[in-house]
Amino acid sequence: MTTIAGGHRSGDAGGLTDGPADAATFDTPCNVLLDSQGRLIVADTRNDAIRRIDLSGTTPTVSTLAQMHRPTGLAWSSDGGLYVSDSTRGRIFQLSPQGESGSLQSAVLLAAQNASDTTDFGLRLPRPTALLVQKDGSLAVASAGSYRIDIVSQPRADRAGPGADAADADAQQTTAAAREIVARLPAVQSGRFPWPFKPQLRAHEVVGTLGEVRGNHDGESRDHLHGGLDMQAAMGTRVLAVADEKVSDPVSSWGFDKESEGMCLDLFCYIHMRVGRDADGKPLENERFQFQSDDKGKPLMVRVKRGTRFVKGDALGTVNRMYHTHLAMIAAGAEINPLTLPFAGLHDDVPPTIKAVQVHGDDGSAFEKKQKGRLLLPAGARLHLVVEAYDQMNGNRRRRQLGLYRAGFQLLSAKGEPVPGFEEPRITMDFERLPEDPGAVKIAYAGDSGITVYGSKSTRMRYELTNRVRDGSALRDAWDTRDVAPGDYILRIVALDYAGNAARAGRDVPITFVP
Numbered sequence: 001m002t003t004i005a006g007g008h009r010s011g012d013a014g015g016l017t018d019g020p021a022d023a024a025t026f027d028t029p030c031n032v033l034l035d036s037q038g039r040l041i042v043a044d045t046r047n048d049a050i051r052r053i054d055l056s057g058t059t060p061t062v063s064t065l066a067q068m069h070r071p072t073g074l075a076w077s078s079d080g081g082l083y084v085s086d087s088t089r090g091r092i093f094q095l096s097p098q099g100e101s102g103s104l105q106s107a108v109l110l111a112a113q114n115a116s117d118t119t120d121f122g123l124r125l126p127r128p129t130a131l132l133v134q135k136d137g138s139l140a141v142a143s144a145g146s147y148r149i150d151i152v153s154q155p156r157a158d159r160a161g162p163g164a165d166a167a168d169a170d171a172q173q174t175t176a177a178a179r180e181i182v183a184r185l186p187a188v189q190s191g192r193f194p195w196p197f198k199p200q201l202r203a204h205e206v207v208g209t210l211g212e213v214r215g216n217h218d219g220e221s222r223d224h225l226h227g228g229l230d231m232q233a234a235m236g237t238r239v240l241a242v243a244d245e246k247v248s249d250p251v252s253s254w255g256f257d258k259e260s261e262g263m264c265l266d267l268f269c270y271i272h273m274r275v276g277r278d279a280d281g282k283p284l285e286n287e288r289f290q291f292q293s294d295d296k297g298k299p300l301m302v303r304v305k306r307g308t309r310f311v312k313g314d315a316l317g318t319v320n321r322m323y324h325t326h327l328a329m330i331a332a333g334a335e336i337n338p339l340t341l342p343f344a345g346l347h348d349d350v351p352p353t354i355k356a357v358q359v360h361g362d363d364g365s366a367f368e369k370k371q372k373g374r375l376l377l378p379a380g381a382r383l384h385l386v387v388e389a390y391d392q393m394n395g396n397r398r399r400r401q402l403g404l405y406r407a408g409f410q411l412l413s414a415k416g417e418p419v420p421g422f423e424e425p426r427i428t429m430d431f432e433r434l435p436e437d438p439g440a441v442k443i444a445y446a447g448d449s450g451i452t453v454y455g456s457k458s459t460r461m462r463y464e465l466t467n468r469v470r471d472g473s474a475l476r477d478a479w480d481t482r483d484v485a486p487g488d489y490i491l492r493i494v495a496l497d498y499a500g501n502a503a504r505a506g507r508d509v510p511i512t513f514v515p
Helices: 103-113 166-184 186-190 438-444
Strands: 028-036 039-044 050-053 062-065 072-074 082-086 091-095 116-122 128-133 139-143 148-152 206-208 229-232 236-241 262-264 268-271 273-275 290-293 299-303 315-319 324-331 334-336 353-360 374-378 383-392 406-413 426-430 462-466 467-470 472-473 487-496 509-514
Touching: 028 072, 039 072, 050 072, 072 139, 082 128, 091 128, 166 186, 166 324, 166 334, 206 324, 262 273, 262 324, 353 487, 383 406, 383 487, 438 462, 438 467, 438 472
Parallel strands: 072 128, 374 509, 426 467
Antiparallel strands: 028 039, 039 050, 050 062, 072 082, 082 091, 091 116, 128 139, 139 148, 206 229, 229 324, 236 315, 262 268, 268 324, 273 315, 290 299, 324 334, 353 383, 383 462, 406 426, 406 487, 467 472, 487 509
């Protein structure tokens, strides 16, 4: 056995070491290919890089595409290009050969400089890993998150993508598949799902739910949608496994000693903790948690190998300075709301609160003029509903504001009867599943919503109720009122939590459509 490249220590993503092969550093290389010149192409997975080992004994970094995270699978296309699977974001990239030599180096460097030279297949796959090009040119993908093989056909310029109805049906099918996987968990079938802290069968305070708006350290208040469930605990509290699971990803832990440090097993991920360490930062055990230290013995990172098994109640680490643990659940490639789990002792009979309702035009301005207590709206206009609301659960502190589970609106006559087309409320927001689009946060929430990661005491959530957020997608839309006759109506806002509690106060807004 001969070491071709790499040393005794991994290199981090911020400081890749290129140069002589024996001095190069890698971090969890997961795939290698030979090119036509006998050079090795390496998917340096944890470093988010594609690298090449030359015959000369050097190891340059060939590509670190900004769009690519955790490259895992590699496969040559029939024309000498390279397919790369992005196992975290569920994408497949095609890096096409360019230049006279048609070498991989020129192809990848050009693709890194010009995003239009990468082919994004336009779909997300559940944790794609290994790749294989078949004889007909199609690409077989091992989708580890859904335990299946997917076939991706080469897109053509003259081939239209799937219609909206087909895309919706596919999204609903994925959500249904995820529900089926979760339903098979023994603790779900028993109706008493454990919490990640002791006592595992007693309720703990829920301080964050899936779909809430979150900001970042740079002051952007709508940076991303919150996934999973946040559960309050003192710093140093041991975080325990909630199910019997086996680590399924070669990169199972991340963010050593940072606030976002965490690890994933299979279905469940645990974030905001010291992975494998106790309240004093000392290792919990050496067999399952493997620590890498610098020359002075200071720990730099911790690994948990793929295939490592944990059972319910095993210690995974301890709560860090975020004072809560974030439990995320990913099934069939979709992040599902953990409130679908029947957590032992969890009760919620507190209805959501509606703080304000605004109606905006296409230009973003709010309609404010009233007559006899009724909001005046132009008949036939495209309207946008912005609703500020929040939820709470039993045991929450008074200042706590959680996100809604479902929301929508309904148009009633002045007497309170549904008008044609609104026999049932239009549910436009459904947070059973986290939207995949990173830009979904600015579709779900109006511009002055949000919370920074630190500083603000509560989250301000102003939902754009005429947009559509459900089944993993987020689409901009408006309420087309051309079919609504002028006259007096009641606009009813529907705000629901996962337990089925509905907001009452402030839900009905008297309106008048004027010609």
